[in-house]
Amino acid sequence: MNKTPIIIDCDPGHDDAIALLIALASDKFDLRGITTVAGNQTLAKTTLNALKVLELCKRTEVKVVPGRSNPFMKEVIVAKDVHGESGMDGPVLPTPTTKPYPMFAAEFIADEVEKCPTKMTLVAVGPFTNIATFLLAYPHLHSKIEKIHVMGGGIYEGNRTYLAEFNVWNDPEAAKVVTNSKIPVHFFGLDVTHRAVILKEEFEIFRNEKGPVFQFVADLLDFFAICYIGERGLPGCPMHDSCAVASLIDLSMFVGEEAFIDVELDGKTRGACVVDLRPVGRRVDANNGFFYYDVDRPRFLQLIIDSCRRLESDIKAKEQA
Amino acid sequence: MKREILIDCDPGIDDTIALMMAFKDPSIEVIALTTVFGNASVEITTHNALILNDYFKFNVPVYKGAAIPLFHPRKYQSIVHGPNGMGNVDFPAPTSKVSPKYAWDAIYDEAKKRGKTLTVLTLGPLTNVAIAILRYEDLKEYVKEIIIMGGSATKGNAKPFGESNVVNDPYAMQVILNSQIPVTMVGLNATETTRMTEEEHKQIFADASKIDPLIVKMLTHYKGVQGMYGDNGMVIHDAATMAVVLHPEWATSRLLHVDVETIQNSMYGRTIVDIRKHSKLIKNCTVVETIERAPYLKHLEKTLKEN
Numbered sequence: 001m002n003k004t005p006i007i008i009d010c011d012p013g014h015d016d017a018i019a020l021l022i023a024l025a026s027d028k029f030d031l032r033g034i035t036t037v038a039g040n041q042t043l044a045k046t047t048l049n050a051l052k053v054l055e056l057c058k059r060t061e062v063k064v065v066p067g068r069s070n071p072f073m074k075e076v077i078v079a080k081d082v083h084g085e086s087g088m089d090g091p092v093l094p095t096p097t098t099k100p101y102p103m104f105a106a107e108f109i110a111d112e113v114e115k116c117p118t119k120m121t122l123v124a125v126g127p128f129t130n131i132a133t134f135l136l137a138y139p140h141l142h143s144k145i146e147k148i149h150v151m152g153g154g155i156y157e158g159n160r161t162y163l164a165e166f167n168v169w170n171d172p173e174a175a176k177v178v179t180n181s182k183i184p185v186h187f188f189g190l191d192v193t194h195r196a197v198i199l200k201e202e203f204e205i206f207r208n209e210k211g212p213v214f215q216f217v218a219d220l221l222d223f224f225a226i227c228y229i230g231e232r233g234l235p236g237c238p239m240h241d242s243c244a245v246a247s248l249i250d251l252s253m254f255v256g257e258e259a260f261i262d263v264e265l266d267g268k269t270r271g272a273c274v275v276d277l278r279p280v281g282r283r284v285d286a287n288n289g290f291f292y293y294d295v296d297r298p299r300f301l302q303l304i305i306d307s308c309r310r311l312e313s314d315i316k317a318k319e320q321a
Numbered sequence: 322m323k324r325e326i327l328i329d330c331d332p333g334i335d336d337t338i339a340l341m342m343a344f345k346d347p348s349i350e351v352i353a354l355t356t357v358f359g360n361a362s363v364e365i366t367t368h369n370a371l372i373l374n375d376y377f378k379f380n381v382p383v384y385k386g387a388a389i390p391l392f393h394p395r396k397y398q399s400i401v402h403g404p405n406g407m408g409n410v411d412f413p414a415p416t417s418k419v420s421p422k423y424a425w426d427a428i429y430d431e432a433k434k435r436g437k438t439l440t441v442l443t444l445g446p447l448t449n450v451a452i453a454i455l456r457y458e459d460l461k462e463y464v465k466e467i468i469i470m471g472g473s474a475t476k477g478n479a480k481p482f483g484e485s486n487v488v489n490d491p492y493a494m495q496v497i498l499n500s501q502i503p504v505t506m507v508g509l510n511a512t513e514t515t516r517m518t519e520e521e522h523k524q525i526f527a528d529a530s531k532i533d534p535l536i537v538k539m540l541t542h543y544k545g546v547q548g549m550y551g552d553n554g555m556v557i558h559d560a561a562t563m564a565v566v567l568h569p570e571w572a573t574s575r576l577l578h579v580d581v582e583t584i585q586n587s588m589y590g591r592t593i594v595d596i597r598k599h600s601k602l603i604k605n606c607t608v609v610e611t612i613e614r615a616p617y618l619k620h621l622e623k624t625l626k627e628n
Contacts, residue, residue, distance in 0.1 A: 073499070266583075
């Protein structure tokens with residue numbers, strides 16, 4: 001089977017961490033590296049958290065490459081209210097023994113894309129600053145990107161403002177570079193990610209399994225629930241970033257539509273996505289991506305559970321070897 | 322030691338005169354030319370930079386840069402420089418080739434290997450320098466200063482308050498102003514102080530036999546377009562800016578806070594110069610206000626007539 005070459009750009013982040021677990025567990029991917037960006041927390045913290053996840057999974061051979069420490073036009077505004085002081089509060093993981101790979105994310109992406117015999121797939125689940133830096137600085141490599149799966153935006157709802165979702169809101173200009181690029185972009189926005197929840201009563205599925213990965217996820221969920229269930233009144237914890245990865249394993253569990261997608265940079269709707277879904281009057285030739293709005297939740301949950309189980313058995317195999 | 326300068330340009334009629342001025346000056350060393358869309362497409366401006374590199378024997382590397390602005394599609398297309406960007410003047414085809422590196426990588430590499438001695442002069446839209454800043458977060462450690470022909474503290478040209486280089490990519494100008502690299506803005510308000518009168522123009526061109534006929538033809542086109550826009554005489558914006566680089570003592574300036582309107586309203590691309598005495602906003606830009614006319618015009622004439 002031909003594995004899909006991917007690079008994941010992220011800002012772990014609770015849901016980022018679970019997205020990474022899915023990617024690490026799947027044999028569908030040739031994971032070329034993880035690049036980190038400022039978003040849920042500062043660059044130093046999101047980078048450290050990515051290293052911690054890899055160490056937990058005994059997958060320290062995967063490179064973690066830090067990128068930009070701030071969005072293009074403004075300083076980053078972190079989501080301490082959602083992810084805590086460390087960016088991944090809750091689970092207690094040891095200090096990683098490995099170091100970030102000494103390269104700049106955009107350059108690393110360019111290098112890997114250039115080396116890759118087939119087209120590369122990019123996943124972006126933090127602010128799109130690194131991906132946009134890559135797109136601006138290496139225009140000749142656009143043609144070697146298969147597609148970009150992103151967590152970001154929303155059609156009818158935001159979280160940081162009424163219409164703007166955190167990742168796009170932190171760096172709308174970078175998001176604009178992505179939608180301008182003509183590379184197919186698959187958006188997993190709040191419309192779908194708020195349906196892709198793990199319900200409160202499902203937390204025990206993870207807690208009852210004794211392995212370190214299940215316990216890690218259970219700890220993440222407990223902390224994430226403080227904000228999402230406690231303060232925001234959702235029925236569970238939304239697995240935002242996992243959608244962008246899970247869809248690369250099985251797109252059929254998501255429902256969405258091809259559309260013209262743009263990003264507003266100005267005024268009250270700064271950071272909001274314009275998603276043209278009008279049945280009549282829209283320019284079909286302007287379509288530049290897909291926007292998703294629903295998910296088959298039981299299958300999605302099962303994928304997360306299966307991913308954890310797979311990682312647990314991989315870890316055990318490594319411990320015995 | 323000679324001052325080291327990298328020139329980012331979009332030749333361009335006035336770019337051509339500015340480059341002639343730069344390469345004739347013994348006090349500076351031009352390290353490289355980088356090109357950007359602006360007066361014409363980046364393909365054309367790069368071709369023109371190679372033409373000038375050969376024709377005037379500059380012998381410097383030419384690096385190609387951005388074809389489009391950072392975020393918004395291009396909105397403004399100047400007709401000043403004609404379809405070939407050189408006032409419809411045909412120069413001999415170039416034999417030199419573009420160097421295999423992007424403009425932004427060249428800017429970073431050339432700055433870094435020198436250690437804060439490099440002046441970056443921009444004569445076109447600011448996209449290349451902005452990409453260098455976004456791509457290399459440590460660029461500010463290595464670039465000495467950025468001198469910009471662009472913007473205006475008073476009226477504009479592309480728009481009532483918008484100057485064409487900034488209007489072409491307002492976000493790029495904002496990125497530069499945010500960068501913490503020392504910035505000098507030579508805007509239309511400054512270059513207009515060097516506008517030669519009809520009388521002065523006549524004097525300089527009375528004995529045009531000493532000027533390269535291709536340059537005479539170019540500047541005739543340039544003056545004609547300015548006349549079409551209702552201006553008397555002629556101002557060569559990029560050359561006036563080059564004069565500020567070469568002879569800072571001819572300029573008066575103030576350190577002020579400058580911002581750019583990036584919302585797509587009637588002020589889009591306006592460089593907002595905060596002249597309020599009580600302003601608490603951070604002073605991020607040296608705004609040139611006047612350039613001494615007499616020595617500048619003499620210098621310009623010398624540039625045109627001495628080969």
